[in-house]
Amino acid sequence: MTVSLHHCPAPAKLNLFLHVIGRRPDGYHLLQSVFQLIDRCDMLHFDLRADGRIVRTTDVPGVPEEQDLIVRALRLLADEFQRRHGRAVPGIDVAVDKILPMGGGLGGGSSDAATALMAANQLWQAGLSADELMALGLPLGADIPFFIFGQTAFVEGVGEAMQPVAGPDCWYVVIEPGVSVPTPAIFGAVDLTRDTKPVTISDFSRDQSAQNELGGFGKNDLQAVAVRLFPPVAQAVEWLGSYGQARMTGSGACVFCAVSSESKADEVVAQVPAAWKAWKAKALARHPLKSLLQNRAVVE
Numbered sequence: 518m519t520v521s522l523h524h525c526p527a528p529a530k531l532n533l534f535l536h537v538i539g540r541r542p543d544g545y546h547l548l549q550s551v552f553q554l555i556d557r558c559d560m561l562h563f564d565l566r567a568d569g570r571i572v573r574t575t576d577v578p579g580v581p582e583e584q585d586l587i588v589r590a591l592r593l594l595a596d597e598f599q600r601r602h603g604r605a606v607p608g609i610d611v612a613v614d615k616i617l618p619m620g621g622g623l624g625g626g627s628s629d630a631a632t633a634l635m636a637a638n639q640l641w642q643a644g645l646s647a648d649e650l651m652a653l654g655l656p657l658g659a660d661i662p663f664f665i666f667g668q669t670a671f672v673e674g675v676g677e678a679m680q681p682v683a684g685p686d687c688w689y690v691v692i693e694p695g696v697s698v699p700t701p702a703i704f705g706a707v708d709l710t711r712d713t714k715p716v717t718i719s720d721f722s723r724d725q726s727a728q729n730e731l732g733g734f735g736k737n738d739l740q741a742v743a744v745r746l747f748p749p750v751a752q753a754v755e756w757l758g759s760y761g762q763a764r765m766t767g768s769g770a771c772v773f774c775a776v777s778s779e780s781k782a783d784e785v786v787a788q789v790p791a792a793w794k795a796w797k798a799k800a801l802a803r804h805p806l807k808s809l810l811q812n813r814a815v816v817e
């Protein structure tokens with residue numbers, strides 16, 4: 518029996534574009550976006566316990582254990598396990614090496630939760646399908662279903678409707694402008710554009726195959742508000758814009774630019790002003806945990 522899953526990656530995502538096309542009656546915004554996985558990851562480690570408890574064994578600054586999306590997601594899975602199997606889960610210890618910035622628009626919290634759901638589903642032998650894990654995670658974070666889906670996706674609604682799409686095979690330069698952007702402040706702004714004309718998945722795919730320049734399709738409707746409220750985001754967009762199409766991901770704060778090669782990415786990262794953290798990342802076609810779980814390479 519498998520008792521540990523160590524070195525489970527929780528990758529970041531970039532929103533290659535993000536359009537706000539309307540609003541639901543409950544106030545949530547209807548989005549269209551292409552979500553792209555990249556190879557910058559938090560790393561999670563899981564060990565079965567025998568006493569039924571769910572315990573985070575590492576400190577995450579600013580996130581108390583009770584509020585951690587990892588712990589909240591595991592509690593939901595434990596409740597579902599009890600309903601299905603008529604007994605409690607064995608319990609689990611989870612340790613997190615936190616690499617991704619919070620409030621960065623990289624989906625780190627959601628990705629951590631998705632990795633926890635996939636790993637615990639296997640360790641506890643809970644037996645949920647990917648669709649069932651996605652439905653369990655959605656109320657906790659709109660990006661969780663995408664990370665469980667685990668491949669480049671054209672995403673609609675508030676994050677629940679997705680179709681696979683071929684993404685670019687390229688490198689990115691990502692700048693962390695040093696501010697944490699609260700998502701509610703962006704969606705609540707009076708000047709947010711909420712009526713972008715809907716596009717189709719074919720519009721994106723056609724543009725991908727036709728374009729010579731990397732990363733040009735659409736826009737990020739959340740960017741104008743974030744740039745107004747957080748000057749460092751504006752400065753990062755302007756600086757990176759001299760190397761190509763620079764755009765904010767999600768509700769910010771991180772800003773990215775596609776480049777044609779790893780060496781070009783290294784070159785740009787080396788020139789980023791010291792005030793900002795910057796790194797290169799490669800586009801991933803598939804979630805790295807999926808193949809690890811299939812061939813059990815993470816088992817220790």
Ligand SMILES: C[C@@](CO)(OP(=O)(O)O)[C@H](O)COP(=O)(O)OP(=O)(O)OC[C@H]1O[C@@H](n2ccc(N)nc2=O)[C@H](O)[C@@H]1O
Binds near residue numbers: 546548700701
């Ligand atoms: C914008 C996106 C795009 O990937 O990502 P991030 O920047 O967070 O990575 C997500 O849709 C972020 O969704 P999610 O992570 O669930 O948002 P939360 O922080 O829970 O939402 C905070 C608040 O923003 C508003 N909100 C959020 C999502 C949405 N589609 N419409 C909204 O109006 C709601 O008022 C909500 O209470």
Ligand SMILES: Nc1ncnc2c1ncn2[C@@H]1O[C@H](COP(=O)(O)OP(=O)(O)O)[C@@H](O)[C@H]1O
Binds near residue numbers: 585622626630768770
């Ligand atoms: N495991 C976690 N990692 C990161 N953030 C978490 C986690 N659990 C809860 N949070 C909360 O979620 C918020 C959003 O974090 P994150 O998902 O990293 O940013 P974003 O949604 O901008 O990509 C954080 O400010 C934090 O309060």
